Amino acid sequence: MTQRRWFVTGTDTGVGKTLVSSAMLSLLAASGLRAVGMKPVAAGLERVDGAWQNEDVEQLHAAGNVDAPLALRCPYLLRAPMSPHLAAREEGVRIELPPLLSAFTALSQRADAVVVEGVGGFCVPFGDDLDSADLAVALDLPVILVVGLRLGCLSHALLTAEAVRARGLVLAGWVASVIEPQMLSPEANLQTLRDRLGAPLLGVVPHLATPDAAGAARHLDLRALRATALALA
Numbered sequence: 225m226t227q228r229r230w231f232v233t234g235t236d237t238g239v240g241k242t243l244v245s246s247a248m249l250s251l252l253a254a255s256g257l258r259a260v261g262m263k264p265v266a267a268g269l270e271r272v273d274g275a276w277q278n279e280d281v282e283q284l285h286a287a288g289n290v291d292a293p294l295a296l297r298c299p300y301l302l303r304a305p306m307s308p309h310l311a312a313r314e315e316g317v318r319i320e321l322p323p324l325l326s327a328f329t330a331l332s333q334r335a336d337a338v339v340v341e342g343v344g345g346f347c348v349p350f351g352d353d354l355d356s357a358d359l360a361v362a363l364d365l366p367v368i369l370v371v372g373l374r375l376g377c378l379s380h381a382l383l384t385a386e387a388v389r390a391r392g393l394v395l396a397g398w399v400a401s402v403i404e405p406q407m408l409s410p411e412a413n414l415q416t417l418r419d420r421l422g423a424p425l426l427g428v429v430p431h432l433a434t435p436d437a438a439g440a441a442r443h444l445d446l447r448a449l450r451a452t453a454l455a456l457a
C-alpha cells in the first residue's frame with residue numbers, strides 16, 4: 225500500500241506551514257482519499273464562541289475529510305503562544321514521544337493520507353531531551369519544507385535541509401510561500417533554492433489576498449511526492 229504520510233516543517237514559525245498543509249489536505253481529499261491533518265503539539269489557544277481552540281488544529285481539521293477525535297489530531301494542546309517546551313513547563317506538562325506515536329498510529333488507521341504539521345522550525349524544543357526533529361525521526365516520515373519567502377530564508381532553508389538529512393530523513397519536497405510580497409528578486413531567490421535544495425519544488429504559493437486552503441492548493445502539484453510515497457510503501 226502506498227504510504228501517504230508526510231511531516232511538514234518550515235523555515236520558521238509563521239511561514240505558511242498550516243496554509244500549505246491545509247492545501248495538501250484539500251487536494252488529497254479532493255482526489256478521493258481519506259485525508260487527515262495532525263498537529264502533534266500546538267501552542268496557543270484562543271477563545272472562540274466560548275470554547276478554547278487552536279487555529280492550526282481547526283484549519284487542518286477543516287481542510288481534511290476525516291472526523292477523528294481531537295486527542296488524536298492534537299495530543300498536546302498548550303495554552304501559551306510560545307515555544308512548546310516553555311508552554312508545557314508553564315502547565316507542568318511533559319511532552320513525550322509514546323502518546324504522540326500512538327496518536328499518529330491511530331490516525332493512520334483511519335485515513336489514507338496523513339499530513340503532520342510540525343511546530344515552528346525543525347528543531348523547536350519540546351522539553352529538556354526532546355525536540356520537533358526527534359518526533360520527525362520517531363515517525364520516520366518524509367519531510368516537506370515550507371520556505372517563507374523573505375530575506376533570510378535562504379540560509380534557514382539550507383540549514384533545515386541539512387538538519388533533515390543529517391537525521392537520515394528524506395526531504396521529499398519543498399514549497400515556497402510568498403509571505404513578504406515586497407521581497408527583492410523573488411525569482412532569483414527561488415532559483416537559488418531550486419539549485420541548492422536537491423528536492424522537488426511542489427509549488428510557489430503567491431501572496432494571497434485571502435489565504436485559504438483552496439486558494440493555496442491551486443498552486444501546488446503533489447505528483448512529485450509519489451516517488452517517495454511509493455519508495456516508502
Ligand SMILES: Nc1ncnc2c1ncn2[C@@H]1O[C@H](COP(=O)(O)OP(=O)(O)OP(=O)(O)O)[C@@H](O)[C@H]1O
Nearest residue numbers: 237238239240241242243344401402430431432435
Ligand atoms: N502565500 C501567502 N499569502 C498570504 N498570506 C500567507 C501566505 N502564506 C502564509 N500566509 C499567512 O501568514 C500567516 C502564517 O501562516 P501559517 O499560519 O500557515 O504559518 P505556520 O508556519 O503554520 O506558523 P506556526 O509556526 O504558527 O504554525 C497566516 O496568517 C497565513 O495566512
Ligand SMILES: C[C@H](N)[C@H](N)CCCCCC(=O)O
Nearest residue numbers: 237267268305306307344348
Ligand atoms: C506560537 C507559534 N505560533 C508556534 N506555535 C510556536 C513557535 C515556536 C518557536 C520557537 C523558536 O524557535 O523560537
Ligand SMILES: [Mg+2]
Nearest residue numbers: 241242280341
Ligand atoms: Mg501553523
